[in-house]
Amino acid sequence: MADTAGGMHLWAIATASVVAAACALVGTLLVVRRQSLLGDAIGHAVLPGIALAVLAGARPGGVAVFGAAVACALVTVGLVQALRAAAGLAEDAGAGVVFTSLFAAGVVIVTLGASRIDLDASCVLYGILEMVPFDTVPVGGVEVPRGFVSSAAVLATLVAVAVPTWKLQVFSAFDPDGARAAGVPVAAVTTGLLAATAVATVAGFEVVGAVLVVALLVVPAAAAELLVHRLHRVALLAVAFAVGGAIVGYLLAYRWNTSAGGVIAVVLVAEYVVAALLAPEDGCVAQVAGRIRFAWRVAREDRLAAVWRAMEQRGTPASPRSALEHLAGWWLRVRGRIVGAASLSAAGRREAEMVVRSHRLWEAWLGRHADLPLDHLHPPAEWVEHHLGEAARRRIEAELEHGRGDPHGREIPPEA
Amino acid sequence: MTDSATPSAAGDRPVPLVEFHDVTVAYGRRPVLWNVDLVIDAPCLFGIIGPNGAGKSTLLKAALGLVPLVGGTVRFAGEPLARARHTIGYVPQRESVDWDFPVSAFDVVLMGTYGRLGWFRRPGPAERASARDCLARVGLADVADRQIGRLSGGQQQRVFLARALAQEAAIYLLDEPMAGVDARSQEQIFDVLASLRAAGRLVVVVHHDLRTAAEWFDRVALIDMRLVAAGPTATVLTPDNLRRTYSGQVELLREVGLAVAERGRTS
Numbered sequence: 001m002a003d004t005a006g007g008m009h010l011w012a013i014a015t016a017s018v019v020a021a022a023c024a025l026v027g028t029l030l031v032v033r034r035q036s037l038l039g040d041a042i043g044h045a046v047l048p049g050i051a052l053a054v055l056a057g058a059r060p061g062g063v064a065v066f067g068a069a070v071a072c073a074l075v076t077v078g079l080v081q082a083l084r085a086a087a088g089l090a091e092d093a094g095a096g097v098v099f100t101s102l103f104a105a106g107v108v109i110v111t112l113g114a115s116r117i118d119l120d121a122s123c124v125l126y127g128i129l130e131m132v133p134f135d136t137v138p139v140g141g142v143e144v145p146r147g148f149v150s151s152a153a154v155l156a157t158l159v160a161v162a163v164p165t166w167k168l169q170v171f172s173a174f175d176p177d178g179a180r181a182a183g184v185p186v187a188a189v190t191t192g193l194l195a196a197t198a199v200a201t202v203a204g205f206e207v208v209g210a211v212l213v214v215a216l217l218v219v220p221a222a223a224a225e226l227l228v229h230r231l232h233r234v235a236l237l238a239v240a241f242a243v244g245g246a247i248v249g250y251l252l253a254y255r256w257n258t259s260a261g262g263v264i265a266v267v268l269v270a271e272y273v274v275a276a277l278l279a280p281e282d283g284c285v286a287q288v289a290g291r292i293r294f295a296w297r298v299a300r301e302d303r304l305a306a307v308w309r310a311m312e313q314r315g316t317p318a319s320p321r322s323a324l325e326h327l328a329g330w331w332l333r334v335r336g337r338i339v340g341a342a343s344l345s346a347a348g349r350r351e352a353e354m355v356v357r358s359h360r361l362w363e364a365w366l367g368r369h370a371d372l373p374l375d376h377l378h379p380p381a382e383w384v385e386h387h388l389g390e391a392a393r394r395r396i397e398a399e400l401e402h403g404r405g406d407p408h409g410r411e412i413p414p415e416a
Numbered sequence: 417m418t419d420s421a422t423p424s425a426a427g428d429r430p431v432p433l434v435e436f437h438d439v440t441v442a443y444g445r446r447p448v449l450w451n452v453d454l455v456i457d458a459p460c461l462f463g464i465i466g467p468n469g470a471g472k473s474t475l476l477k478a479a480l481g482l483v484p485l486v487g488g489t490v491r492f493a494g495e496p497l498a499r500a501r502h503t504i505g506y507v508p509q510r511e512s513v514d515w516d517f518p519v520s521a522f523d524v525v526l527m528g529t530y531g532r533l534g535w536f537r538r539p540g541p542a543e544r545a546s547a548r549d550c551l552a553r554v555g556l557a558d559v560a561d562r563q564i565g566r567l568s569g570g571q572q573q574r575v576f577l578a579r580a581l582a583q584e585a586a587i588y589l590l591d592e593p594m595a596g597v598d599a600r601s602q603e604q605i606f607d608v609l610a611s612l613r614a615a616g617r618l619v620v621v622v623h624h625d626l627r628t629a630a631e632w633f634d635r636v637a638l639i640d641m642r643l644v645a646a647g648p649t650a651t652v653l654t655p656d657n658l659r660r661t662y663s664g665q666v667e668l669l670r671e672v673g674l675a676v677a678e679r680g681r682t683s
Contacts, residue, residue, distance in 0.1 A: 032517055164536040171527045174517045181480040181506040182531040182583070229518045229563035 008133040009254065015132050015148040016246035016264065019200075019207045020216055022155040024242035025162060026200040027217030028235040029193055031225060033173045037092075038077075039217035041099035042194070043201045043210050045076040047106025050202065055113050061150040066199050073198035074191065076102060103210075127209035127261035129250070154203045158196055169193065170231050207246070208261035215265040216242060223268075223275040226282060241271050298386050299328035301355045303338070305385075308352035310342045312410075317342050353413040354393075359385035360406035360413075361396045367407035368400060374407055390415065431494040432457040433587060433618045434479070439488035441471070441478045446677035447486060449474050450642045450669060456635070461613050462620045463633035463649070467662050470640040472622040473509055476589045480506055492587060502531055505585030507576045509592050515565035521575045522560040525551050528582025550578040554608055570601025577608055588612060588619045594628070606632055629653070641669045 030039050049072035050065050058064035080094040089097070132147035139149060162169070171179040172189040180186045197217070204213035224237035249264030256263070277284050303325055310317040320326045332338040337348030344352060362384045363377040388396075393415060406412055436454040440447055449471035456462055464472045477483045479490045481497050492500035505528070528550065529543040539547075551557050554574040559567060564575060573593050580588055588609075594602050609619050613634075623629055629636060630653055637646035638653075638661040645657045675681055 034514070164538065167527075167530050167533070167539065168535060170519065170523070171530055174519055174524070175508060175513050175527070177477070177480075177482050177508045177512045178506060178527070178579075180482055181501075181504070181508070181589075182527070183501045184530065185535070225518060230520055230523060231518045234518050 009250075011133040011145045011148055012129055012260070013247055013250050015145060015151055016129055016207045016250055016260070017243045018148065018151045018155050019203045020220075020242035020246040020264070021239045022151065022158050022200045023204050023213065023216035024220040024238040025155075025158055025235055026193070026196045028221040028224070028231070028238045029169055029173060030197065031218055031221035032231060032234065033193075036218045036222070037095070037214075038194075039197055039201065040214040041095045042073045042076060042197050043204070043213045043217075044103035044106075045099040046072040046198055046202060047103050047210065048072060048109055049106075050205075051106050051109040051113065055109065055116065061146055066150075066154070066202055069198045069202045070195045072102065073194050073201075077194055125209045125211055126259060127205060127207050127212070129207045129260040151203045154199055158200065161192070161196070165189070165192070166232065208264055212261050212265045215268050219265075219268040219272050220245065223272040226275045226279040241268065245271055294386075295324060296328065299324040300332060301351070301386055303328045303332055304344065304348055304352035305355045305359070307338055307342055307344055308349065308356055311344065350416050354416060355385050357413045357415070358388040358393060360410060361393055361400070362388065363408070364400050364406045364412065365396045377407060430457060432491075433459070433493055434620070435489075435491045435494075436475070436479070437489045437491070439475075439478060439490060440486045441474050441483055442486045442673075442676075443474075443483065444677060445679075447669075447673045448641065449478070449639075452488070452639075452643045454637055454643055454646055456618060456620070459613060459616050459618045460634040461609060461632060462618065463629050463636040464620065464622045464639060465624070465626065465629050465636050465653075465661070466639035466644075468624070470661075472624075472639055473591050475639065476506075476591050476620070476622060479589065480504065500587075503586040505580035505583035505588045507573075507580050507588070507590040507593055510569075510572070510595060515572070517564065519564055520561050521551065521556060521564055521567060521571075521578075522547060524564055524575050525578045525582050528579040531583060546584075547578075547582055550581040551575070553581060554578045555604060568598075568601075569596040570598050570604075573597050573605060574601060574608075577605055581608070581612075586617055588617060590619070590621045592622050592624065594621075594623060594625065602628070626653070626658070641673075 027036075027039060030036050046069035049068035050060075053065045053068035054060055056064075058068070076095075076098050079098045080091060083089040083094040083097065084091060132145045135146045136143040137146050137149060138144070168179075168184050168189045171182070171184050172186045176186050179189075200217070201210075201213050204216050207213075208216060220238040220241035221234065223241055224234045228234055228237055245268040246264050249267040250260050252267065253260040253263035275283070278286075280286055299322065303320065306317040306320075320329055329338065332348065337345050337351070339345055339348075359381045362381040366372050366377050366380060367374070397412075397415075432455045434454075434456045436452050439449065439452040439454075441449040452475065464475060466472050474483060478485055479497070490497060492503060525547040526539055526543060529539055529546060533539060533543065548557065548560065551560055554577050556567075556571060556574055556578065559571065564572060567575065573596075577590075577593065580590070590609075593605055597605065609621070609632075612619050621633070623633070630649060633649050635647060636649050636652050638644040638657055640661045644661045645652045
């Protein structure tokens, strides 16, 4: 299969998908721990380990390389903690110092050993997804890309470890003190996550390189977290986003004849933006829509109440105070709630009475329980009237033992 | 100073449920709790009372091994922590938890069963049923699927109480379960704690409100960087003891603690 052009693309897409899934799985745990940038730090810090392992004769993508990367990740975290203990350096600054120095060491080693090792700095930085299908090993008689074999092994290992230990990860990340008190080996769980991050990161090098691997780790999980609110769902959705991004990104890169790693990262970010815009509860669109809906309801209720008060006092309605209220008045006429110059349909009257009722109950309650002078009562009632439900109105009414009527002596309409 | 055990008829002392012996705790190098001797020998509602920064939470954390002991020992029914862990339920302070974390109320309560599951077994139908049951006991069955951050402060504390219930412990240690909780939730939490006492469990509560302390707890310990007094609530909460706890007499302990931390001398 690897010898046809279509087959090669399929292998590249399969490799990218497997790697993206592995990174998203690990990244979910980093993101919910608020340690997203640890992935970035580890992604850089593992370079000297990989370079030294390859110099020592290890095959890129082999077990020894992954082992060296894990060692580097643990050294990074150990050094950050040592810097904090010894020099009082804050954790983020410490990470900045440690991972940049390790990355620099890695760059030096790679360039010094360039003649002797099969490791190109630009491959590490930008990934070599397009080249993955050319380096194959026979698996059961089929020529399979080496990169696919190693990343599939990484994904299988991560899933095999994550399934039985998921509950420990959740507990340790959410409530470390509670977890330790319950006997969860929190330090070991955290170390395991670091090792997993290192392994996933190295696998990610093949696809998007050291710089963009953090996009695979962080972005799908950040997008998923906007949409679902239980950790296993966040993880599954993040994996789906990552795999989707890998497939779409690769195809777009092929069509535009550009770097697959770069386009994959762009697609992941696009997914995030869409999620941030459209998330049902916290998304930008939902929030703006909620604000508009509320402003529209306030305008309608104000208009209905103005007409109702005019009917009560046999006068003319107060004129609208905003363009939106003008619009609401027109709309209420179209819907038949407001009839003629200053009259309400039965439905319009019911709605208006509940607003006026809320308003006057609130004035009465404030006047009684907050001892406010009369001129202080109207403004708060003017906005609280749009927020009181039936239950709250009945509670307020029950607390006003004295007869009907607000502090200005006007009648409070009864509950509909 | 000990809240001493009553000798049994035979004259030998019963094994106390919790025993702090000469416990000193430090954060980094700075001692914050000095030489505490405290014995709790029978199931009851036990309050740990003291001003801010007195080391009340630290005492619980030290008992649970969350902060290291500089000196002394803690035993649970005569056993060291490692052997007694599964008999202890813990409710941490609000601040130690990330409320935006993607877990539902049910997920949090289910965590209470993880201790007895061991490291690799996944929670099954029995654990789920137990978690649902515990949520119902604190009156939150109907918000089981809500994300934990979307509950009110009182509901969040009740979820954590339900998690402790799911641990099916003999000893419950609660760190400020009444902090940031409305009066109604406080009553509900207290009712559950009282039912635990009725079921023969020991409930130790870090608490800061003196008014409710007198009415809720059978026994209390007054703490301000050292143990001031411990015993039946009525005999401990005396004006004299309260003055010794809340008057800031321990300034010297603080200064010495800082001097220890900085390898210096007090001025």
